[in-house]
Amino acid sequence: MIVVDDVHKRYQTEHGAGKWVLRGVSFNIQPRVSVGMVGRNGAGKSTLLRLVGGVDTPNRGRIERHCRVSWPMGFGGGLQGSLTGRQNAKFVSRIHGHELDIPDRLAYVADFSELGDAFDEPVKTYSSGMRSRLQFALSLAFDFDVYISDEVTAAGDASFRAKAAAAFKNLASHAGLIMVSHDEGTLKQFCSAGIWVHDGQAHWFDQIDDALRAYKESIAA
């Protein structure tokens, strides 16, 4: 279970404190619930994902994670460009306390990402599709109770997307998912509940369809 209670967030800019991105966001995510997050560009979806993932801290309010939450996958974060895919995978295994079964994890990541020889090349030589395949395989190599995905399913070619979709479906039986996507089909496919981020607030909907409807009405208005 994840508790988000009265979270406020603003960023420091070159000219002092910036505008409030989130103003008093509260919701609870129960175990094994898949949540889709919708909202306009810049509404604060990625900020909220980073806060839930523990990468950043709120200025006010609190976030409690009573379970194992993945890092936010997406946007090429979490990969060190000068290291190879394999070295990055080893690094991630170690910080997650898997020093002893690194060979198993590496085999899984190499197999799932289908990078082939590129797995031993520096990540900075990768295309964006290859990077997101590596990120996706990395996060699937570890057991989390909640996976956080920031548009990561949008990347990759058609066959990899099909494979990623199957893996996500498989996850849903034993883990929760929090995902940001601008693709309605993706959200409907994977998510049951929805969060609409609008005007510094987050509105919870038990049905993703309702969240999408509220979002669309706000654009039309």
Place this chain on the structure above:
Amino acid sequence: MTGSMGNLRSSASITLSAWNALFLREAVSRVSGRRAAWLWLLVEPAAHLTVLMVIFSTIRHRVMPGFDYALFLAIGILGYNLFRNSATRSMAAISANRALFAYRQVKPVDVVLVRAFLEGVIQLFVGLIMIAGMSLVGLEALPHDPLTVMLVFALFWLFGTGVGLMLSVGSTLIPEIGKMANLCFIPLYFVSGVLFSPAMVPPALRDWLLLNPVMQGLELARAAFSPSYHVVTGVDLYYLMAFAFASLFFGLAVHVRFARRLLMQ
């Protein structure tokens, strides 16, 4: 899906596994990053020493009473490099590892401390190899008081780590601080007595130079190598020690104070 995470891990075990992973990640890029990167770690101080030897003992015929001049310079270079590299390498640690803060297990203070530790290990090996090399070519390069040498070099490393902790926060929040710091290390090299002994300087100027804890440390290290080395009055081990621990304290304090600001992008 393979394996399981087991129970939630304790904070200490998370930090330890993050340090372990960061250390190996840093060591890989430092030692095998570029072509023969490990060789350059040795060549750089050795070339530095050779150039200075050519200038000062062959051209200017400088001699140091009670000391082999090559060893005198080598101690200065090793001590100063340990301090400077610990400070500048750890200063750059946050920007070099920005991508890894996507994992909440990794905090800014972790990457700085791990880099400083790796730098200490590297400089230890460089120092041992240089001393061994100088002994092999017949110089009296072994210290008569090895414990004091180790203590002084440990203090250089701690002082560099403390300065690096402070500068890593400073240069992340205000980039100009990083540029200024890199500029300041050039004059610091010349006033730290790498090339000369404070005994060679007029007393009025010497009192000012001795305010520099790095210079005091180099004097202490030289005295620990050779019992006949003349140490000027006013050199005190506790002076360097105070600087080392004060900088560590303030370095860690600013990391606590600005922990959130450092993570912001």
